[in-house]
Amino acid sequence: MDGFETTINILVGTIRAGTPLVFAALGELITEKAGVLNLGVEGMMLVGAVSGFIVTVLTGSPYLGILAAIAAGVLMALIFGGLTQFLLTNQVATGLALTIFGVGLSAFIGLNYIGTPIQGLQPIAIPGLSEIPVIGPLLFNHDFLIYLSIALLVLVSWFLYKTRAGLILRAVGESHDAAHAIGYSVVKIRLLAIMFGGGMGGLAGAYLSLVYTPQWAENMTAGRGWIALALVVFATWRPARVLIGAYLFGGITILSLHVQAAGDSVSSALSIIPNPVGEWILAVINSSHLLATLPYLATVVVLALISRDATKIRLNAPASLGRPFHPGA
Amino acid sequence: MTAAQLELTGITKQYPGVLANDHIDLAIASGEVHALLGENGAGKSTLVKMIYGVVRADEGEIRWGGEPVKITSPSQARALGIGMVFQHFNLFETLTVAENISLGIDEEHDLKQLTSEIEEISEKYGLPLNPHQHVHALSVGERQRVEIIRCLVQDPKLLIMDEPTSVLTPQEVEKLFETLRRLSSEGCSILYISHKLDEIQALCDRATVLRHGKVTATCNPKEETPKSLAEMMIGSELPVCKRTAQARDSEVRLVVRNLTIPSPDPHGTDLKSINVTVHRGEVLGIAGVAGNGQKEFLAALNGEIMAAQGRIELNGAEISKVGPTERRARGLAFVPEERLGRGAVPDMSLSNNALLTGYREDMLSNGFIRFDKVRSYATAIRERFDVRSSGIEAEARSLSGGNLQKFIMGREIMMNPQLLILGHPTWGVDVGAATTIHQEIVDLAAKGTSVVVASEDLDELFEICDSIAVIAEGRLSPVKRTSETNVEEVGLWMSGQFEAGEGEVGHAA
Known part of the structure; x- marks a missing residue:
């Protein structure tokens, strides 16, 4: 395989691996900007993934599957929203419970669908543009959801920073007491934000089960919900930086796969290095488990670096994040 | 008499265990500046919250321009023409001034147009403000202006101000009064809540006094004396704190040299080269508008934040490198501003x-x-x-x-303790308890304890302190004896106008 083609493949793979993270992180970003910390992203993604998959199998239409996944994500989020906003349960505990619930529920509903083959979502080549060398395959030969993820990113940015509704959302996340005193319905606004987060989580799940894999396997999100949560902090609550973070993570995922594949050819080259160092390096490269940790390790490193800048975090982080709102007398 | 702009009859509000408002009657004419006077817990806040639609009354009637109304939400109150500046500001720190003001307006509006409107009002009423600045960068006085302009852009007929001066320098108070007088001359009624008697006498046309949820008097404050007003408010004579003879002597208790600390909080203030000496039995007052470094200074004395440069000595021994527990073991005691x-x-x-x-x-x-x-x-x-x-x-x-x-x-x-450090000791405390606290501080000093007390209440500092200084923008003003300075000078210092001082009162032999 020629090196140039490999590079293009890696880049396209990067975008595909990053896209579910873009969806989930954008949803969580809106939720957190309203001041709510929902740790149930992983659970909402899984339920979204399995619902989308089953509906696609039953109807044959991946687009109906996507809609079902969004609806499932919203329903999951509503469980969280009802508990935290009306019954004032602790957000962290409720979010964790939602993830655990989602893992179990998705495994249960998906039991008979493991390994069922489906026709996943196909790429839509944009006529003309997709034939341009390099840029064509890279940017204009993707499935519908990748285009949608970019559109949603622009939409979320515009909403947050250019519209009045976005201003109110940020205000509620900044100080719910002040927002309440001025006369905004904190609970209603937060509930809407939580639902949006759920819908986006479901969509992220659908991308995995309908496009990326495409099949259903238990626990197939493999921690991507948690990565999406980390990405929101990584991006210091800025939508554009979510995209950068998601693609960075996607890129490292794909690279580690390619390194594993290349492991054999490397081993002969490494045999020149005397033992035991060469053997040790070989063992590391050949250990797929160790390589699979690479993206997660990278996330931890980047998060540690970002968190050093307290000012940046303070100015962008919603000040009421995770705090329950008790409308006082 | 002209018809009242706002008229309350028989307003009653019951909270579990306490009758907050008991059949309150109140009438405010158009253009009148009306004081609502009372101690903490007298029911002032509950009453205005009902006028502004935050809380619903159990009983009673509200008439607005002669018509009975039910005010069920703040936005409805705003639509009627009622604006309110809360004691605790309802501002969003990471948003700009214009965005903050925009959030308080219910009608459709254009942010650009609003920005020019803000500039216009800020010019007209002498409330200088940059609409594009982020609120976290503003001083408390400027934040209050944001709240006031937020009301004024909606052209209110009644402006409610809840203890507006507690956070202002004397000069800022004077400017605020000018603005309020101008508003009232244009026909806007003002309901002014306070327990500061001199302010009410200076500003208000009429006063309604509340005690334990009931109206105890309605009067013209200009015809009353502070003593008679206080009696209406607390039901007995205003207690005074008795100063004993000067307890301060030549023994040096606390020395702070070149204390410089970058604030750990990005919204906080850095301390810049602070020098001060406190003697045995001396009560040193630290005045200044909140957010200028008092919090950081007290935390540095207590050992919660460590000095980056400079040293702190207690009884001649350096304590700048040890934490709060060790400092306490050496005789330091600390009462912070936040009680709970x-x-x-x-x-x-x-x-x-x-x-x-x-x-x-x-x-x-x-x-x-x-x-x-x-x-x-x-x-x-x-x-x-x-x-x-x-x-x-x-x-x-x-x-x-x-x-x-x-x-x-x-x-x-x-x-x-050898050294007692106090942050805002009577903040939110009613007049009776405040006097008890003042008396304890003075008595303690008489027994030889040195006291450093930070407060925003200048009257308090002048009452209990031997010497006074100001922290403004993280710098310490000259330290002067309270008998050798006055509110005007300290007020100037509070706005940052001073040459860095010696940090020690010339010791009279």
Whole structure:
């Protein structure tokens, strides 16, 4: 395989691996900007993934599957929203419970669908543009959801920073007491934000089960919900930086796969290095488990670096994040 | 008499266990500046919250321009033409001034147009403000302007101001009064809530006095004396704090040299090269508008934040490198501004709160707690400082602000500290309890304890302090004897106009 083609493949793979993270992180970003910390992203993604998959199998239409996944994500989020906003349960505990619930529920509903083959979502080549060398395959030969993820990113940015509704959302996340005193319905606004987060989580799940894999396997999100949560902090609550973070993570995922594949050819080259160092390096490269940790390790490193800048975090982080709102007398 | 703009009849509000408002009648004419006077807990805030639609009345009628109305939400109040500036600002720190103001407007509007409107109003009423600035970068006085302009852009017929001057310098207060007088001359009514008698006399046309949820008097404050107003407010004569003879002597207790600390909080203030000396028995007042470094200075003295440069000495020994526990062991005591959460643990009983800092008073034995000693210590505080609670096992959070403050002060004072550091000791405390606290501070100093007290209330500082200085933008002003300076000079310092001083009062032999 020629090196140039490999590079293009890696880049396209990067975008595909990053896209579910873009969806989930954008949803969580809106939720957190309203001041709510929902740790149930992983659970909402899984339920979204399995619902989308089953509906696609039953109807044959991946687009109906996507809609079902969004609806499932919203329903999951509503469980969280009802508990935290009306019954004032602790957000962290409720979010964790939602993830655990989602893992179990998705495994249960998906039991008979493991390994069922489906026709996943196909790429839509944009006529003309997709034939341009390099840029064509890279940017204009993707499935519908990748285009949608970019559109949603622009939409979320515009909403947050250019519209009045976005201003109110940020205000509620900044100080719910002040927002309440001025006369905004904190609970209603937060509930809407939580639902949006759920819908986006479901969509992220659908991308995995309908496009990326495409099949259903238990626990197939493999921690991507948690990565999406980390990405929101990584991006210091800025939508554009979510995209950068998601693609960075996607890129490292794909690279580690390619390194594993290349492991054999490397081993002969490494045999020149005397033992035991060469053997040790070989063992590391050949250990797929160790390589699979690479993206997660990278996330931890980047998060540690970002968190050093307290000012940046303070100015962008919603000040009421995770705090329950008790409308006082 | 012209028809009242706002008229309340028989307004009653019952909270569990307390009748906050008991058949209140109140009438405000158009263009009138009306004072609502009363101690903390008299029911002032509840009453205005009902006018602004935050709280619903149980009984009674509100008439607006002669028509009966039911005000069910703040946005409805705003639509009627009622604006309110809260004591605790409802601002969003990471948003700009214009965005903050925009959030308070219900009608459709254009942010650009609003920005020019803000500039216009800020020009017209002498409230300088840059609409594009982020609120976290503003001083407290500027933040209040944001709140006022937020009301003014909606062209109110009634402006409610809840204790607006508690955070302002004397000069800022004067400017605020000019703005309010101008508004009133244009026909806008103002309901002015305060317990500061001189302000009410200077500004208001009429006053309604509340005590324990009832109207006790309606009067023209200009025809009353501060004494008669105080009697209406607290039901008895205003107690005064008696100063004993000058206790301060030549023995140096606390020395701060070139103290420089970058604030750990990005919204905080850096301390810049602070020099000050406090003698035995001296009460030093630190004035200044909140957010100028007082919080950081007190934390540095207490050892919560460590000095980046410079040194702090207590009785000649350097303490700048040791933490709060070691400093306390050497005779330092600290009463922070926040009572619940920093001065006391809200969910713990008074006796356990007494143990937290008082354990040195023989309350431990081989690592075990001697509960009998803890109880007797807590009981002693409660009796000596007249703390009204259901007992020493009452949770700290169940006490009123004034009572809890008396308890915390008592806990520290009973340890006979060498140096007592106080943050806003009477903030939110009613007049009676405040006088008790002042008396304790003065008496303690008379016995030789040095006291550093930070407060925004200049009257308080002039009443209890031997010397006074200001922290403005992290710098310390010259230190002067309170007898050799006045409110005007200190007010100027508060706005940052001073040459860096020696940090020591010339010691008269």
